[in-house]
Each structure stands twice: as C-alpha cells, then as structure tokens.
Amino acid sequence: MSAPQAGTDGCSHEGMRNGAEPHSLMEHRALRRASLPLIACALLALPPLRPLLDATMTLQMLVQIPLLTTLGWRLAGAVPRGAGDAMGRWNADGISGLVLASMAALPWMLPRALDAAVDDSWVAAAKFVSVPLLIGLPLGISWPRMGFVVRGVFFMEFVATCFRLGWIYLASPGRLCSNYLLGDQQQLGRLLLLIGASVTLLLSARLLFGSFDLAGAAVDRSRHPDGEQPARSR
C-alpha cells in the first residue's frame, strides 16, 4: 500500500550509516532535521496563518490538522537511532504507535474540541503540541515498522472514520460548533465523504491492478518477527 516515506527512512537508514559518527555530530543532525518542522509548526500557530486556518471548520480540519500531522511525521527523521531502537521494543509492527496516534486523534474529531481550540488559548496550545507530537510523530516512527496487515487496518479505519464523521456532520440538524456556520459544517461533511470514497477507490484500484514490492517481513514475518523489514510498496 502506498506510504508516505518522507523522513521515516532517514531515521533508520541514515542512523545506520552514522553508526560511527561522534555523538555531537548526530545531535547536530537531529536538531537540524527537527528545526524545519518545528519552525513550520510555530508559524502555523501564529498569525496570520492561525486565524486564516481557524476561520472555517473545513480549513481547520482538512488543512491545519493534516499539516500539523505531516510536520510531526517529518519529525520522526530527527529521532536518534538509539531512541528509535529502544522504542522499537514496545512498538512491534508499529501497533503501539498506531494506537497512540488513534487515541490522540479522537478528541480532534469532536466539533467541541475544534470550537474550543478557537476560543481558548490553552486548548489551542494543546492542539499545536499534541497533533504533531502525539499523532504525526508516532505515525512517522511506526509507519516503516507496519506490515501490510497493520497498514490495511489503518486505511480501513481511516476511510470508515471519514464516512462516519462526514455523515455525522451532514446529519446534525444544528451547528455543532458555535464558531462555525451550518453551511461550513455540511461542506466539511461532504468533503469527508468525498475523501473516504476517493481513498476507497484508489486503494481498490491499487490492490486490484497495482504492483507491490512486499519485501521481507510482510511476506514472511516468521523470519522477521520484529518486523525489521516492513512491507513497502512501489
């Protein structure tokens, strides 16, 4: 299945090449890698980008939060090799990371939380910290560890969530957020249904007609019990 690889490969492969590098150099590299996503997160949290992306429910949910998640994902490239290996022990097949990201994503699907993030600066701070660090980062660390089955569950749940949320937003007769209009909420609902349908179609087409490079772990996990060589797709 297609997978954003950015930053993730950098984490393990570069780490291996850097095995002999001095500690300070590695730290420097990690800092450099982390700085760009962190600066981008800060920019998103400040005017003019923040009020712009908070202006509609659709922008907040479909642009701001995904951007923060992507930036968190890129942070995975800055995780030092030692830390990555240590985490690997509790993150077999990337499952713990996926569960953590799912749990952290739950509140940001609730209109009440989106609303509060506009009104209350503490909630806003929680969003700008938790989305990159508790959703994006764990996903970025875990994705290369996930085999075909875990990725399949992830995509299935992603699509189902788009349909569920989309429908709930469309079905609710009243405004769910005090900051956003009903039309905005319904537009978001329709877009979520569209995203769900498009991802389903793309995945189905890929599974039916695509080509896959299921190296190592995904094909025979018994030989690679800790999922060191995850499923990759071209």
Added chain:
Amino acid sequence: MATMTLYPDDERLSATERAVFDLYAVSAVVLFVLMMLIGLLMRTAQGNWMSIPPDLFYQLLSMHGTGMVGTMGMITTAVMWFFLRKYVKLHLWAFVANFVLFLFGALCIIGAIFVGNYGALWTFLYPLPVALAKTWSNGAAAWFLLGYLLIGVGMLLFYLDAALGLIGRFGNLGRALGLQWLLSGDIDPDHPKTVVASTMVIIANVLGILAGAVVLVLSLVSAANPEITFNALVMKNLTYWFGHMYINATIYMAVIALYELLPRYTGRPYPITRPFLWSWAASCVFVIVVFPHHLLMDYAQPRWVSIIGQVVSHGAGFPVFLVTTWGVLTNIHRSGMRWTMPSRLMVLAMFGWAAGIVPAMLDGTIAINRVMHNTQWVPGHFHFYLLLGVLPMTLALLYHVIGSREQTTLDSSADRVGFPLYLLGGLIFTFAFLDAGRMSVARRMATHLPEWRGTDQVGTIGALLLVLAMLYFAMRIAIGLLRVKPDAGPRHAAR
C-alpha cells in the same frame, strides 16, 4: 489444477494448526446444533405446540439469526483457510485472531440478548435497536453492536493476511482473480480455483465490512446520544450491503470445498476454464451491488436502485452457480464416483444451492416481491440454500478430514441413516416455509393465526428430523476430530 490424491501431502496440518482447525470445527458443529434447537423451539411455538412469550421469541430469533450467520461465517472461513494455505503463505496468528475475536464477539452478543434482553434481530435495522419503546436498554444494543464489530475486525485481519499472501504470490488481486485471462491468453492450468474464489470473497467482503464498520459505529453513536438521528433508509442500505455480503460470502467460501474435493472423489480432473474466470469476475462485481433487492418495497428508494436490485439479483449468483453446476455435473457424469459421506454431501450441496437459488431469484423480482416480501417465502429460500447447500459443503470437508485422521469408513450404517434423515427433514422444513410464503404468512411473527398453523406444524416435524440428523453429524465429527487412535494408522497424522 486441484490434486487428485485423496489426502495430499500439502494439506497436512501441523499439531498447532490441527488444534486450531479442530477448535473451529467442533465449535461450529456444537453451535449449529444449539442454534437449530432454538429454531425448533420457535417453529414449535409458531405451530402452537408450545408457548413462548413474544419478547423471549424475539430474543430467540435474534440469537438464532445472528448465531447461524456468524457460525456459518466462521466455519466457511476455516474452509477457505484449509485450502488456501496450500497456495499462498497464510499466518496462523490471523486465523487464530479471527477465532478469538469471534468468541469475544459471540460473548457480547449472547450477553446482550440473554442478559440485556436485546431483540432487534440479526439485521439490527436502525433505529429499532436504539430508539422506540422497547424491552431492552441502549446499553444492551451497544453490546450487541460491539459484538458485531469484534467479529468484523477478526474477519478483516484474516482477509488482510490472505490478501497479503495472494499479492505476495500473484502480484495483485486482479491477477489472483485471473482477470489477465478474461479476453485472451493461455490460462495457467495450475491456477487454483481456490485462489480465484478466495480473492473474490476478500474483495467483496472487505467492502461489506467497511460498510458495517460505518453503520455499526453510527448506531453506537445513536445509542450513546439518541438525539443524533441518521437517515434510516441510507442506514438500511449500508446494513444490507454489510449483512448480505457477509452471508453471501459464506457460499463462496464453502464452494471451495467442492472445487477441491470433488475431483478426488470422482477421480476426474476439474480444469479451470475461461467461463469459470468470467463467472467469478462477474459475480464479484454483482455481489457488491445486489443488496438493493432487500429494499424493493422501500418506496422512498430511488427507482433506479430498485431496478439494479432486480437486474443484478438475476445476474449475481447465477454465473458462478451455472458454471459450477455445469462443471460439477460433467465431472460426476459417468465417473464411477465413490459414494461415501463427503461425496453424498457434495451432491446434496449442489442440489440445495441450485434449487435454493430459484425461490431467491423469484423473490428478487419486483413484481413477485410485491406479494412475497416479508412472508415466510424469504426464510424458505435462504434456509434452502443454507441448510441444504452451504452447510453440506462444510460438512463434506469435515467428514473428509475425519477420514484422514482414522482408518474409518466414511460410509457407516449410521451415516447411511443420518444422511437421508437430514435430506428429508430439510425438504419438509423448507417446503413448509415456502408453502407458508405462498399463502402470504408473514415472517418474523411470534404469534401465528390458527389458519397458518398447518404449515408451521409440518415445518416443526421437518425441523425435528433435521435436528436429530445434525446432532448425529455433530457427534460423529467432534468425536472423529478429537479422538486420536494411536493404533488406527491415520492416513494423515499430524506433522
């Protein structure tokens, strides 16, 4: 091409695999007997030979429907696993996870029904489980829905693992389905039919599970907050997309046993052909869009959807059924087939599937559905192909497997009594439903009018014969699987 050896080497089970397979098989036959006993109780009550309070009746009907459909899904998954693992790498953990999640799901459902008094049937049609005046709480409904979710997740894991195996060997699901040979090219004679059928089931049922994952969670949202309401017709569409696909997939998983075992008993090869590939490809598309035939009497539904429901109803099961019947009959014809239990059950299964499809297609025709909708014609047709089609397909495999474990004849005198008893009971039972449907007796009614009792009582007698026969099959299979006779010289000892 499927092997001609009765017990080929690549079907051997390791000790762990054998334990897991036995767990599936024994649980299934025990559950079938229990659910049949519940069915017998309900039919007896409809015939006024005993009295069951209506709320209990609907609990029993919920348990029977859910239990039968779930058990059928579970055991036919085992059929698919048993054969598919020969061709692609399947991981035992996925097969085990499916069983464990099935068990947890079943516990949630049993608790919801018998502790929480849930009675909104296996179709959990929104908003019945969560709204309206009812005798159970939203909590009970939530447990029931959660049970379904767990079972769905288990199946999803198994299918994803199987998809991984198929993609690993064939490149993608399209090639596993044989799409590359639809129009031209030399079909690989060794391309397994099992692979084609399994791929079709994975594609269709994963989409069904996706619909289920949406509709179940939205029903749960509604149980938690009844003020949020959803369009009941869209929910119904999704529910049937999920439920119809799930129960249909059981046929397509079970028929794998027929493809694999029949040539071994007839001693004649059963080659893969272009019509075979076409039929599975067509059915794969049709089975995904056929569900609107459950909504023919929902007049708010757009007209074109109902028309799709009718047209596709005729096209969905038909291609695979036609090609399979033709293939099976030509395979059997003058083959000098060995008539033991597996072969008998396979022929019965073909008959049950073929005959059961006729009332099903009639009911999928709008003009007929106007009269037959929600009459006992409906349980008449699906009991026909489930009891006399799908169940015998799975029993054929289980009998075949016990033949591998002990040097026993699969044609004992008790078998020779059990088989006709099952057939006779099945015919009486299903024709009683169909005849009641002809008289417009409503289905899903706890209390029946005195005028309806004739068919109810005939049906009860048929059900009794069925239960007796199934009880015998269950004991024979459970004992055959679990008893390890060291001196029996098993043909297929555990690796």
